[in-house]
Amino acid sequence: MAAPAMLLPLVAAGLALCAALLWLRGRPAGPELVRGRVCVVVLGDLGRSPRMQYHALALAQHGHGVTLLGFLSTKPHSDILCNEKIHIVSISELKVLQVGPKIFQYITKVIAQAIQLFYTMLKVDRPSYILLQNPPGLPSIAVTWMVCLVRRSKLIIDWHNYGYTIMSLIHGKNHPLVQIAEWYEKLFGHLSDYNFCVTNAMKEDLQMNCNIKAITLYDKPASFFKETPLEIQHKLYMKLAKDYAPFKRGTDSIHPDVEKSAFTELDIRNGNVTQIKERPALLISSTSWTEDEDFSILLKALEDYEEYVNDGIKLPSLVCVITGKGPLKKHYNRLIDKMHFKHIQICTPWLEAEDYPVLLGSADLGVCLHKSSSGLDLPMKVVDMFGCCLPVCAVHFQCLHELVKHDENGLIFRDSNELAEQLKMLLLEFPTGESKLDMFRRNLRASKQLRWDESWEQTVLPVFRNN
Numbered sequence: 453m454a455a456p457a458m459l460l461p462l463v464a465a466g467l468a469l470c471a472a473l474l475w476l477r478g479r480p481a482g483p484e485l486v487r488g489r490v491c492v493v494v495l496g497d498l499g500r501s502p503r504m505q506y507h508a509l510a511l512a513q514h515g516h517g518v519t520l521l522g523f524l525s526t527k528p529h530s531d532i533l534c535n536e537k538i539h540i541v542s543i544s545e546l547k548v549l550q551v552g553p554k555i556f557q558y559i560t561k562v563i564a565q566a567i568q569l570f571y572t573m574l575k576v577d578r579p580s581y582i583l584l585q586n587p588p589g590l591p592s593i594a595v596t597w598m599v600c601l602v603r604r605s606k607l608i609i610d611w612h613n614y615g616y617t618i619m620s621l622i623h624g625k626n627h628p629l630v631q632i633a634e635w636y637e638k639l640f641g642h643l644s645d646y647n648f649c650v651t652n653a654m655k656e657d658l659q660m661n662c663n664i665k666a667i668t669l670y671d672k673p674a675s676f677f678k679e680t681p682l683e684i685q686h687k688l689y690m691k692l693a694k695d696y697a698p699f700k701r702g703t704d705s706i707h708p709d710v711e712k713s714a715f716t717e718l719d720i721r722n723g724n725v726t727q728i729k730e731r732p733a734l735l736i737s738s739t740s741w742t743e744d745e746d747f748s749i750l751l752k753a754l755e756d757y758e759e760y761v762n763d764g765i766k767l768p769s770l771v772c773v774i775t776g777k778g779p780l781k782k783h784y785n786r787l788i789d790k791m792h793f794k795h796i797q798i799c800t801p802w803l804e805a806e807d808y809p810v811l812l813g814s815a816d817l818g819v820c821l822h823k824s825s826s827g828l829d830l831p832m833k834v835v836d837m838f839g840c841c842l843p844v845c846a847v848h849f850q851c852l853h854e855l856v857k858h859d860e861n862g863l864i865f866r867d868s869n870e871l872a873e874q875l876k877m878l879l880l881e882f883p884t885g886e887s888k889l890d891m892f893r894r895n896l897r898a899s900k901q902l903r904w905d906e907s908w909e910q911t912v913l914p915v916f917r918n919n
Contacts, residue, residue, distance in 0.1 A: 488916075491519040491579040491605075495569065495592040498540070499526030499805065500740065500777065502832060503612065504585050506674055510908045512537035516916070519576045526777070529805040543572050555629065566591040573599045581916070583608045586641070587615030590633055593640040600645075606919065609641060611649040611658065611666060617825040621743040638662045646915055653851040654828040669911045670854075671832045672904040673839020680813030680840070682716060682725040688810050689713035698732075698771040698797035714771065715814075732769040732797075733882050735875075736815040736842075738808070738833045741778025745821040749847065749868045750774075751787060754796050756872035761795045768882045770796045773811065775803050813840040817878060817889065818862075819871070820846040830855045834862075838901060843892035845874050861896050 492508045494501045498520060505528055508518045512535050520532065524542040532538055546564050551557070569592060573582075584596050586609050593609065600607045616633035623630050638661070641647075647666035649655050658664040680688075690713055693699040701712040711718040715731045718724070739745050754772065761767050774784075781800065788798050803811060812818070815837075822831035827850030834855055837844050844862035846852060858864045863878075865871045878889045 488515070489517040489519070489577055489579040490581045490583055490916075491521060491573065491576060492583045493569075493573070493592060493596060494522035494585045495565065495588045496523060496585070497525040497545075498522040498528050498532075499524070501585060502529075502674075502836075503610070503671060504583075505529055505532050506904050506908070507583060507610070507912075508532060508538050509535065510905060510912070511916075513905070514909075514913060514916075517577070519579065521572065521576065526802075527805065539577075541572065541576055543568060558629065562591050566595050569595045570599060574602070578603050579605050581606045581608055583610060585610050585612060586637075587613055587618060589615045589637055589641070593637065593644075597640055597643050606645040607643070608646045608648070608915070609644045610669070611641075611647060611654060613650075613654075613824065613829040614826045618742075618744065621825055646919075648912065650829050651851050651854055653854065654826075657826075657828055667911060667915070670907065671830060671835040672902055672907040673836050674809075674904045677809045677836045677839030678813055678841075680810050682727065683723075684810060685814040686711075686713060686716040686718050686725045688807060688814065689715055691807075692801070692811075696799045696801055698773075698799050727883070731883065732771045733817065733879050734815045735770055735772045735817050735819060736812060736837075737772075737774045737819040737821065739774060739776040739778065739821065741776055741781040741784065743780070744823050744825045746823065746847075747774070747780075747784050747821055748787070749821060749871060750819055751784075751791065752868035753871040753875060754793070754798070755791070756868065757875050758793050758795055760872075760876050765876065766881060767795075767876065767879050770879075772796060772798045773815075774798065774800045775808065775811070776800075777802050809836065809840065812837055812842055815840075815842055816882070817875075818842045818844040820844055823847055823849050824851070827851060838896055838899075839903075841893050841896040843878070843889055843896065845871060845878075847871075861892055861899070 490511050492504055494504050498505065501522065508520045509531055511518050516537070518538045519541055520538055521541045521543060523545045525545060528540070546561055546568065573596070582596050582600055582605050584592060584607065586593060597607055599605070614637060616630050616637055619633055620630045641662055642664055647658065647664055648669040649658060649666040650669065650671060652668050655666045655668045658666045689699050690711065693713055699714050701714060709720045711720060715734065716725055716727055737750065739747065757767070757770065785800060788800070818834070818837040820831050820834050822833065830851065831846070834844050834846055838861060844856060846856045846862060846864055848864050848866050852864060856862050856864055863874045865874055878887065881887065
């Protein structure tokens, strides 16, 4: 049976449910409305949804009670866990039923998620607003809209990207599921009360193609993304050295009063921390290990970099740290295991939420392989790197210019050859001498970037105050 035909009974059931919900809307809405309460919803891992965590913290800071609802696969930031105004409600991450055709498995999962989410949201304190992250929006946009009908709440969607464009990376643009997802996302997205999005390009696209009026809320770094003092760098290096060899000191003998990592040394007698003169350069990238990031570009560039060093060009050894979790991590780890470098070490840790900004603030250069599936969103990892005054090499896509200014705060590349040349140019004679890398860092320091709290107060807070 074709995909649309399989969905006809679901559409009929959905229409019947909508009619029932409209009838329910005229009846008492259950528990008394908790005035100003906001339910922040992510049909995904809360620990890997920093923007929604920041929303929750900002709302709590301005006196709103917050229900933060999503998966708890990884631990959210400690500021979330310690905030008395934020109540976390965990929902279980459902696995695909391994029976029948794949489309049947997918539809079954969507129906189960819809029932689970609807039931859970009817149990939480009745909110004035539901703030939903999209994507993933299937089935969460429809479910939260239905909950808003029943509970007389306002629906706010925060558009990070389009879910159907992410699906198209796997299935292709013409797949029936992708076409249905696009129709669904535009239809139910239009039923929201208010909308935020991450770029002006997305704001224009939402208006033009979906008739959705949105407010651009650029990602901005939280206050804890900043340059890391040497003493704190050293503590993190020593902590990571317990599990990851690239952070461990070399085999050279050291004084018993000196504690040494691969990058720093601590004089135990006076507490002074200094950088090691011949230290490697610390290169960092973060990823969710999905199809919209091609890490083979970085791996090929590192092979070229190794050849530069072997040819006698005066370049430092590299420690390349790629942080994150995701479906393609095992695939890339297998590729990394087959690579045999003399001057480069690669590790792929998952960092605690509190350690990630510290490592960014300690690094010498960031690399971003995010290539937007829609061409309309921006990589938050680059925002965080800039918050730490960390220069970035980023792969080109449509609206990247809204964030990365080529030759001012970083460099933009299109393939592995360009990236390899940029690494060579930026790290030549490292760490001594005046380099373009130093210039980029100075430019980032001088830019005095707006932080998340300030941006949120200017952009989002008026929506809640005026409504």
